[in-house]
Every structure is written in structure tokens, then in C-alpha cells.
Amino acid sequence: MRKSSIIFFQRKFPSANMVLIKDQLPILIDTGFGSDAEETEQLVREAGILPEELHLVVNTHYHSDHVGGNFYLQKNYGTTIAAHKWDAGLINSCDREACSAEWLDQPVEPYQVNIKLSNNDEIHTGSRTLKVLHTPGHTLGHISLYEPEEEILICGDLFHKNDIGWLNIFREGVASIQRSMESLDRLSKLQIQHAYSGHGPRIDNPLVAIDAARTRLDKWIKAPEKVAWHACKRIFAFTLIMKNGLAKEEIDNDLLRCGWFQDFARYSFQLRPEEFIQILLDEMIRSGAACWHNNYLIASAPYQAPPVKWMNRNIKPKDWSTQYPLRD
Template sequence: MTPQPPTPALPSWLTWWQRPFPDANALLLPGQRPALVDTGFVGHADETAAWARAHAGNIDLVVNTHWHSDHVGGNALLQAQGAGIAAGTPEAEAISRRDPGCCAAEYLDQPVAPYTVDVPLDDGQVLRLGDADWEVVRTPGHTPGHLALWQPEERLLVVGDALSDYDVGWVNLALDGPDAAATALASLNRMADLGPCRILPSHGPIPADSAAAFAAALLRAQRLVDDPAGAVWYGARRIFAFALMIRDGIPADEVESYLHDRAWLADAARLLDVTAEVLAAELVTTMLGSGAIVLRDGRIHAAAHHTPVAPEALFLPRPRAWPTAEPH
């Protein structure tokens, strides 16, 4: 077997926290303007805020790579503690309107505590985070407002959910249109062209070989372009597994009825030209068969390693009910 190159060391002026699902990894940038990139799941917001304060003091700015629940869950608490929130302009504008589609929270059935975006971010914008300047790189695909952060001196790239050491981000062809997979592929090519020495993904470890990670991701992303039905299935599996993680599983006799009530499943069924009932049954059967989910003590659980979530964390208002708030 060919030896793998060692993972390049990270600069001493940043702190990296690799977290299991349902939290995204966190990047902390201490210094004159302490900043945190992504804040994990709402059920672990206290842990996120305490960790950030312990390593950097008061956080001045939170930057979100995108608005999914595993990336913005600590926003509300950190904002209440004095942090500003920065996010890609399309998502910032929707949050300012309190759009019912904010964070895809209702659509995905994932809780997010109400927050406001203080700093909309556009492509090419330069941010001072900690003691270094970072460039905003628009990378739509996984979500329309997804962004990466580029530190040119260190050739360090924060890639969000665009890719990881083992995967690429799922795309929503129902909400974002049939070209969403091609958009994600174009974003991957744009990031690869930067030639980063190190990439920091939102899930999993830091890849030992950035070029190899991009090469693999581009092949995976091309498959999603070439096989739209496969892209729909891929997204459905990811969303369902996350639902199981944050709920400590779902009773086996209730899991299909839970799926029948989900907007994302109805959309997936429409794109696949099957009924929601057929898709729900097939989703459970195929994921049990592959080992992605398991039956244990009468409940269906996600098989992937994840951190438990307290049940009360799930009962938050949907964005349509979020109070209107002035920017922080």
C-alpha cells in the first residue's frame, strides 16, 4: 500500500475542532478580532460557546459557511453574548426577511434558534478574522449561499460542506433546480484552481493530500451531475440519517409515517416519479441493508458515530415564527 503523506501542520494562530455529527467542525481564530467559523448544532450551543471563550475570549464575529442547522446552531447564543454574525448575501437577505425557508429548518425538520445576520458577505470580500485577512469565495451548490474562506499567505482554504476527505455535499435538485449539481461541480473546480496546501472541511478529518481530496471530490460531484436520480437518493439518505442522529433514533413502527410527513421526501419522490410511501419504504430497506442505519431496541438509529442531543433542543420555533430583530 502506498504510504499517505502526512497532514500539513496548521498555523499556530488558529484552533481547529473536529466534531462528530450532528455538529460541523469549528475553526477558531483568536487575536485582535476573535472569530469563529461555524457554530455547530443548537443542542450543543453551550458547549460551542464555552469552548470558543476558553480558547479566544469574547468572540467578535461568527462566519457561517452556510445556513444548515449543524453550522448555525450556536449563532443565537453567541450573538446574545456580543458576537456579530456574517453569512453569504443570499442567505443573509432571506434571514433578514425571516423567510419561511431560512436555514431549510422547516423543510429538513431541523431546529435552529433565531438569529440575525449583521454582515452580508459577497464574493471577493476580505475579512479580518483573528489577526489574518481571509477572502470570501462564493461556492454555491450545496446551498445557494454556500461560501469558502481563502487565506492566501498560508494557502489555507475553509471549504464548508463542499467536500470532505470522504464525500461531497449533497445537493437539493427540488429546491435549487436541476443545475444544482453542476453548480456544485463548478464551485469545486474554482476552489481546486486556488491550489490550497491545506483544506479545512466541515465534517471529518483534514485531508492529508489536498490535491488528491479535490480529485476524488470532482469525480464524486461529476457522478451527481451525470445521475440526477442518484443525486436525489444521496440527498435523501443524508437528510434521513441526520434526522435519526438528532432524535436518538425513531421508533421502528413510526419511522415510515415520520418520513411520509416530510417535505423533502415528497419532493424526492416527485423527482423519482414514485409515491412518498414507496420511497419511504425503499429508503428504510436499502439503508438497513447497507448498514447506514440499524435497528436497536425497537428504534431505527443512524449507524455513523454521532453525539447525543437532548430532546428539548428539538422544540424551537420555525423561522416563519422567528421574531423580527434589528441587526446586532
Template sequence: MSPQPSLPSWVTWWQRPFPDANTLLLPGRQPALVDSGFVGHAEETADWARAHAGDVHLVVNTHWHSDHVGGNALLQARGAGIAAGAPEAEAISRRDPGCCAAEYLDQPVAPYTVDVPLDDGQILRLGEADWEVIRTPGHTPGHLALWQPEERLLVVGDALSDYDVGWVNLALDGLDAATTALASLKRMAELSPRVLLPSHGPVPADPGAAFATALRRARRLVDDPDDGAVWYGARRIFAFALMIRGGVLADEVEPYLHARAWLTDAARLLDRTPQALAAELTATMLRSGAVVLRDGRLHAAAEHAPVAPESLRVPYPRAWPAAEAY
């Protein structure tokens, strides 16, 4: 295996297992954090940042999924500002019930506000360097990447990883979402970064190879929406649900799935009933080994850190206090 590309001394990288996104810390006079992990590990995230860089001045979110914004509320309470892509920033300010897809995906997020809406081409001073905001919609409509041109570092969020491409939600974001994701990937590849910093998994040893794999998989999202996009997204969302709950009792898995908006939408796109999809999803993931039965519960097989059940008890965005209250 080739060695990982070297990171400059002024970045601190934390590769984390699910359910937390990897976290990038940029120490300096005004320390910045890119993504803030899952809500159940907010203390751990904030303490880690403080230990390495002092008080965080700004948190930048690549996008609003729960594994990227879970520490926002706590860091904001401790004085940090929050920056996020403009469409997400606006929705968060409005307290749009669709915020973070938290309710849709049944992934809790503690309430926060966005202080700095970000748009394409904007330059942000993060730690000791300037970074450019690159809008990269696809995985979510507000998804963004961060580009550091001198060191040619590219923070790619969930757009791609060493082995994969970000799932897209055709029901929520429209059938164009896959084409949009592919276009965003091409735009990122054209920057020919020296180092890719993905939100999950390791720093790719070969950014060119990682892009080649991701582009191939993104074409599949476009060419085979059922299998490439809908099934793929459903497997990811289901595995994450199992991870943050420490598994779900085998008897309760299908009723849990039937009540989920994402599953109902996926079933409609796949021309099945929610009941049929729930049964098929569970059976195929058990068969592939992505889900395992242990002590009467179904668990996700992928490595993940435990989450305290009480940390999941936060309101959905429709019940968040008004943004003005901050």
C-alpha cells in the same frame, strides 16, 4: 496514512462528530468563529470558544444548514456579530420561511439575524489574518468558502470532505444545482490550497486527492441525478434526522418520513410515491448498515454525539421574531 498538513499556530480547529459541523476558531484581538455547530450543543460551542479565545467578536457561517448555525443565537446574545453569504443574509433578514431549510429538512435552528452580508472577493479580518470570501454555491445557493492566501488555507464548508462531496438539493435549488456545485469545486481546486478545512471528518492528508475524489463524485451528481443526487441527499437527510432524535421508533419512521417536504420532493423526482420511497429508503439503509435497529428504534450508524430532546424545541423560521426586534 500520511500525516495531516500542519495548521498555523493562530488557528484552533475542532473536529466534531455529527450533528455538529467542525468548528474553526481564529483567536486574536477580535476572535472569530467559523460555523457554530448544532443548536443542541450551542452552550458547548460557545463555552469552547470562550475558553480558547475569550469573547467571540464575529461568527462566519459557510452556509445556513442547522449543523453550522446552531450556536449563532447564543453567541449573538453574548455579543458576537453574525456574517453570512448575501443571499442567505437577505433571506434571514426577511424571515423567509425557507431560511436554513430548517422546516424543509426538519432540522431546528434557533432564531438569529445576520449583521454582515458577505459577497465574493470580500476580505475579512478574522483573528490575526485576512481571509477572502469565495462564493461556492451548490450544496446551498449561498454557500461560501474562506481562503487565507499566505498560509493557503481553504475552509470548504460542506462543498467537500476527505471522502465525499456535498449533497445538492435538485428539488429546492433547481436541476442546475449539481452543475453549479461542480463549477464551485473546480474554482476551489484551482486555488491549490495547502490545507483543506472541511466541515465534516478529518483534515485531508492530500488536498489534491480529496479534490479528485470530490470532482469525480460531483460529476456523478450531474450525470446521474437520480442516484447520484436525489438518493444521496435523501440518505444524508434521513441519517441526520435519526441522529438529532437519538433514533426514531421503528413504527414511527415511515409516518415521520411521509410528512417531510424533502421526502415528498425526492419521491416526485424519482417518480415514486412518498410511501414507496420511505419504505425503500429505510430498507436500503438498513441493508447497507447505514441505519441500524436497536431497542426498537432505528439509529444512524455513523458516529454522532447525543442531543437533548428539549433542545430541538425551537420555532421554525416562519415563527421567528422579526429581525428588527434584535
């Protein structure tokens, strides 16, 4: 019988971290960015699990850096995908709002959610049981997974070791701040030894990280512009990562095409989008989120850029049903 273990993969952007529950019924939590799908498969193989042996992939939420490998695994190995029921409805109907991909201008290849999860559901891996906790905030369908035997929490992008997930007030609503606070309050009542988030290293003092996240959210409630700045910098940095930087002369047109940029400029900062471009660039440089290199603006975080050919496919949920039909 295979010995049970929990394996954490800390990954570079644009991929999110993954967690593999190596057991009689192996479970993979999140699958990284689409361009890293073959690397995702290789990591699973190197951990001693054949991809066809995966009993289930569970997504903490539907952003491109967490679900990008779903298509590859489902197409090549028939992998079963599980996600919160609210994400599943958008995904399975190929809704253009699915994954926020249209608004964020992030490519996601098509997949189907086979198992719709709800709060307090249980996922059995053989010798372990993972409890599904609905923890909305970063997205409305965001979930965390709790393993009580070793007191381990897999928290997606709800909070990180030294940060919290950005909040999409234009797609998830202004109540996302309060939802995040309520989700953190719920998790703070658990016995947690270690936590694994979607980005960054293992969290060895989860309750300290949760308290820090709640403190930050409390400041955001009092100063909503902080929410907007946090989100803008995270989204734009991810864009720079996906495109391996932007030439100075490309930046204006690229930003003006983005729904997120238009919304934050007009409604969070009450500026015409053209006026907000230089303000955002200055803040990216000041905060250290990006820097200039040979007339290119590049993200400061460590990353491996997706191949240009892959990015040029520009796959979005609005095209899934016609270009990439999937069987139910």
C-alpha cells in the same frame, strides 16, 4: 500581543465542525447545532478566547448544524454574524425557506446576519486576511474562506475528505450539480496545503479530495438518481441523529410529514411516498447509514443526541418574528 493560530474543532453530529482564527480580532467559522451551543462556548473558552472577545462569527452556509449556536452567542454576547448576502436576505426577513429548516424539519433558533458578504470580500483578523469565495452548490449562498499565508481553505460542505455535501435540487435547483462543479474548479486553481470541511477530519491532500469530488459529480450528472439517493440518506440519517433514533412504528408517519421525503419520492423516484418508505429503509440498512437496535432505527455515524426537551421546542424561521423577536 496574542499569537495568531488556526484551531480546528472536529465535532460529532449533529454539530458541524468549527474553525477558530485566534488573532487580534478572533473569528469563529460556523457554530454547530443549537443544542450544542454551550459546548460551542466552552470550546472557544478552552482555546483561550472569551466569547465576548469574538470579533465575528462567519457562517459557510445556513444549515442548522452550522448556524445553531448563532442565537446563543448573539443573545448572550452580542456577537456579530456574517454570511453571504443571499443567505442574509432570507434570514433577516424570517423567510420560511431560511435554512431549509421547514423542508428539512430541522430546528434553528433565530438570529440576524449583521454583515452581508460577497465574493472576493476580505475578512481581517489582525495579522491574517481571509478571502471570501462564493462557492455555491450545497446551497446557493455557500462560501469558502481562503487564508493565503498558510494556504488553508475552509470549505464548509462543498467537499469533505472522502465525500461531498448533499445537493438540494428541490430548493437550490437542478443546476446545483453544475454550480458545485464550477466551485470545485475554482478552488482547484488555489495553492492549498490543508483544508477544513464541515464534517470529518482535516484534509491533508485537498487537491486529491477536490478531484475525487469532481469525479463523483461527473457521475451524478450522468446518473441523476445518484444525487437523490445521496441526499435522502444524508437527510434521513441526520433526522435519526436529531431524534436519537425512531421506533419502527413511528417511522411511516415521521417520514410522510417531511417535505424532503415527499419531494424525493414523487419527483426523483416517481413513487407514491407510501411506496418509498420501505425502499429507503432497505437502502439505509444496506449502505450502513443506519441499523436496527431494539426495534429502533438509529444512525450509524458517531453522534451525541440533542436533549428531547430542546428538540420539542420545534423552532422554525416562520415563527422567529413573533416568538423570538430580535432587534435590528
